[in-house]
Amino acid sequence: MPESISYQEGASLGIPALTVYRALFHRAKIKPGENVLIHGASGGVGLLTVQMAKGIGATVIGTASTEQGKSLVKASGAEYVFNHITEDTISKITALTNDKGPDVIIEFLANINLENDLKMIAPYGRIVVVGNRGNIEFNPRLAMIKEADILGMAILNVHPDEYKESLYAVSAFLQSGILHPEVGEEFSLADAAKAHKQIISKKAHGKMILSID
Numbered sequence: 001m002p003e004s005i006s007y008q009e010g011a012s013l014g015i016p017a018l019t020v021y022r023a024l025f026h027r028a029k030i031k032p033g034e035n036v037l038i039h040g041a042s043g044g045v046g047l048l049t050v051q052m053a054k055g056i057g058a059t060v061i062g063t064a065s066t067e068q069g070k071s072l073v074k075a076s077g078a079e080y081v082f083n084h085i086t087e088d089t090i091s092k093i094t095a096l097t098n099d100k101g102p103d104v105i106i107e108f109l110a111n112i113n114l115e116n117d118l119k120m121i122a123p124y125g126r127i128v129v130v131g132n133r134g135n136i137e138f139n140p141r142l143a144m145i146k147e148a149d150i151l152g153m154a155i156l157n158v159h160p161d162e163y164k165e166s167l168y169a170v171s172a173f174l175q176s177g178i179l180h181p182e183v184g185e186e187f188s189l190a191d192a193a194k195a196h197k198q199i200i201s202k203k204a205h206g207k208m209i210l211s212i213d
Helices: 007-011 014-027 044-055 067-075 087-096 110-120 141-146 160-176 189-200
Strands: 035-038 059-063 080-082 104-107 126-129 149-152 183-188 207-211
Touching: 007 183, 014 044, 014 104, 014 126, 014 160, 035 044, 044 059, 044 067, 044 160, 044 207, 067 080, 080 087, 087 110, 104 110, 110 126, 110 141, 183 189, 189 207
Parallel strands: 035 059, 035 104, 059 080, 104 126, 126 149, 183 207
Antiparallel strands: none
8 A cells, every 4th residue: 555545544445445446447347428427426445436537538417315425425526416316307417418327337136226327328328237125126128218228236246357457547547646545433343233234224434343352
């Protein structure tokens, strides 16, 4: 880690940063100038996604459910931030992208959002499913019409060469200042249950840190 990165910031990277790199670059194959929608962008992983996408020249649109979260997403580089995706916000996002829709969508809750993602994704767009908490029923014709790709990902599948590439890339993002981890609350290991409750209640922002006293 660069000397400018604290121990807490370094602890918040690891799997989250490698997951983001794989989602954006190995799976979505994001390009500078593309429009990228990031769901749940105020979380620890979401904020890193915003920063990496913005850092390579993408136009970033994020979603967040609280005013504090929206402020964090904007500060991380998103041009636009919306609340939950509805028919109204779909229309607004489509308008922001010259009636085309996002080229890439990073999806952290596919069982809730996937059908709406398919409604607004650009022709030939890519949806990367990073998170999911249940089943969903949707009309596959939505994907057919746009020839959109729905791409799953799991960091455990990374090839050794891709893993090495990811480490170098994350290090470079840190050294250039593009990546600046947002550290949330810090708990002692004995209070891990409290940390879990905050995450479940969606009151957490940034990446929580557990430390050994």
